[in-house]
Amino acid sequence: MTETNLYLTMKGTTEGIIVYLDDQCSFEQLLEELHKQLESDAIHQRTSIKVHTQNRLLDTQQQDEIRHLLNDQHSIGIKSFESNVISKEEAKSWYDHITLKPRVKTIRSGQELHENGDIFIIGDVNPGATVTASGSVFVLGQLRGIVHAGFPDGANEVVAASYMNPSQIRIADQLSRAPDYEVEGSQREFAFINQETGQIELDDLHNLQKIRPNLTDISERGL
């Protein structure tokens, strides 16, 4: 079902109704048209729709206005705003999130390294050091400190190291710490959240490809 009005195109899809808003007219014209269509009951009340703004970028205030109109006046929920375009700022932060940050440095006791995206440390992470990344963390060296990957909610991220003997590994909201007795540590391992148990587990590095086949696939990362 597709229905086109002056500035609105409504499409019924398997995911529900998507309302495409014209991207050439003024925002006021859009609001007016939306208002008119709602008055004429083009959309059933108490449904949830997606709003697609095509090549128009709405700021949060404009989104609020549309939400106000639909929600408060006509009890229509908005699942999400979609668009073909993003702001430079969003693009930057997305770019930041998907790029690998190489660091040639030993992270020492008391030092903290926080980055957006993946971190590639060429050096050691010593006891008492903390590394936090929104993406995954790869250590070409000895990992003995604390690493938090997928901060705050990237449960698919991993921590990999040439030598793995961390005091703590955190991924998203999970935490796993070294036992109280001394352990030897191991070569070439990675830590990940096992989806079945929801817990952090360690595995041999050559299984990484099997367990996280899309690790470096940027389209997986929220665009």
Place this chain on the structure above:
Amino acid sequence: MGESIVITSGKGGVGKTTTTANIGTALALQDKKVCLIDTDIGLRNLDVILGLENRIIFDIVDVIEGQCKLQAALVKDKRFDCLHLLPAAQSSDKNEVTPEGIQSLVEQLKPDYDYILIDCPAGIEQGYKNAVAGADKAVVVTTPEKSSVRDADRIIGLLEQENLESTHLVINRIRKHMMDNGDMLAVDDIVSTLSIDLLGVIMDDEDVIRASHHGNPVAFQPDTKASIGYRNIARRILGESVPLMSFDEDKGFLFKMKKLLGMK
């Protein structure tokens, strides 16, 4: 033009002052002109280890405050003409001493000495910053204990921001049987964790305590293990490549030296 080396550690009581006194003595034994600066304001004790406390008239704070000339505050060692000490103040206001103040003192001393050794207080606050400000190079002292290595690591991280020419490691108070039993960190593991070049190792040795007690640094005696350790360090600072002293003759040497370079 001399070079200045700060002796630091983060943790207290690991042997900074002892190391400063003994490297200074060992360098003086090699006829080098050496000035030791005690920057541990309020906790002066480099002078005691050297047995020079009775000769102090002015101190570093007097110099910085302009109460006396720099030359007047320098105490000459009783054994070597070429070894001098600029003592810390025992009382007085620590805030008088600034990084710029120390830096300018060191610059004034450099033309007259081959080496200026700066004994750093414990901690990572103002006293540390003062001591490091005047240094071209650093020596980090640690014992083979986890907490001490952890603090050394912290300090090395801070020193990396200082643009020093080099940072070297001294591992002090090694007890062979404890290392063998795994009750202390092994030299290898410490060097691997801290990943800086090893300048030398010093055994835990009663003679060190005895010598300090008598105000006569152990490096002055020819025959103890600790004194050989300090003398070797001095020779490495002078650019000689001296193999690490074995502390276990029958087993041969238990660790490979990474790079045996002197400070030059």
